[in-house]
Amino acid sequence: AQTVTQSQPEMSVQEAETVTLSCTYDTSESDYYLFWYKQPPSRQMILVIRQEAYKQQNATENRFSVNFQKAAKSFSLKISDSQLGDAAMYFCAYRSIMDSSYKLIFGSGTRLLVRP
Amino acid sequence: SQTIHQWPATLVQPVGSPLSLECTVEGTSNPNLYWYRQAAGRGLQLLFYSVGIGQISSEVPQNLSASRPQDRQFILSSKKLLLSDSGFYLCAWSVMATEAFFGQGTRLTVV
Numbered sequence: 001a002q003t004v005t006q007s008q009p010e011m012s013v014q015e016a017e018t019v020t021l022s023c024t025y026d027t028s029e030s031d032y033y034l035f036w037y038k039q040p041p042s043r044q045m046i047l048v049i050r051q052e053a054y055k056q057q058n059a060t061e062n063r064f065s066v067n068f069q070k071a072a073k074s075f076s077l078k079i080s081d082s083q084l085g086d087a088a089m090y091f092c093a094y095r096s097i098m099d100s101s102y103k104l105i106f107g108s109g110t111r112l113l114v115r116p
Numbered sequence: 117s118q119t120i121h122q123w124p125a126t127l128v129q130p131v132g133s134p135l136s137l138e139c140t141v142e143g144t145s146n147p148n149l150y151w152y153r154q155a156a157g158r159g160l161q162l163l164f165y166s167v168g169i170g171q172i173s174s175e176v177p178q179n180l181s182a183s184r185p186q187d188r189q190f191i192l193s194s195k196k197l198l199l200s201d202s203g204f205y206l207c208a209w210s211v212m213a214t215e216a217f218f219g220q221g222t223r224l225t226v227v
Contacts, residue, residue, distance in 0.1 A: 006159075033215075035215055042220075043154075043204060043220075043221050043223075044218065044220055044221070045206065045208075045218035047215045047217075050214075050215055091159060091160065100167060101148060101165050101167060101173065102148050102210045102212070102216075103148075103150060103162055103165050103175075104150075104160075104162070104208075104216050105162075106152075106159045106160040106161075107159060108158060108159040109158070109159050111157075
């Protein structure tokens with residue numbers, strides 16, 4: 001069974017600086033999707049970024065980018081120019097392509113604090 | 117565009133009472149539907165998923181059940197709530213292997 005691990009329960013960053021959130025996963029599959037979701041205090045889950053495992057190029061979305069290391073099974077999220085609105089819980093998630101349920105397997109989350 | 121509705125937003129129920137949380141999706145057909153639970157400060161645990169009407173898969177043994185009476189309706193139920201059922205419940209949908217889209221969630225407190 002696949003597992004997702006986020007080893008940083010909490011991270012802190014100064015406004016306008018850069019922070020990296022870590023995520024590792026375990027799978028025997030070669031094709032899959034990885035996601036980062038943001039959960040602000042409203043608790044609405046918001047997709048931040050998506051990475052297809054067959055793509056070697058790291059995904060980017062404005063100030064958000066990932067460092068996808070397939071061999072190491074690592075999928076970190078980099079937030080550049082951090083803003084106060086980035087403060088939230090961040091969840092890493094895995095989705096198998098082979099499993100027709102398309103269910104997401106989540107890590108335990110990292111709480112990001114942004115200092116003004 | 118697709119939207120997902122989940123209600124109620126907040127619920128306080130006594131131990132031993134029944135539960136019914138409802139989720140509906142608009143703007144898509146034959147979605148996969150999911151119920152997740154999030155304990156305070158914790159990650160999301162998948163409770164149930166459904167790939168079609170009347171098809172329910174349970175991920176963890178528990179006091180809850182799920183039903184899908186219509187294509188875009190997903191219901192989470194309990195006959196008798198336990199204190200341990202308290203938490204934040206999220207409904208989600210997806211089509212194919214794209215990302216999942218989440219409802220606003222229900223905060224359930226069992227007293």
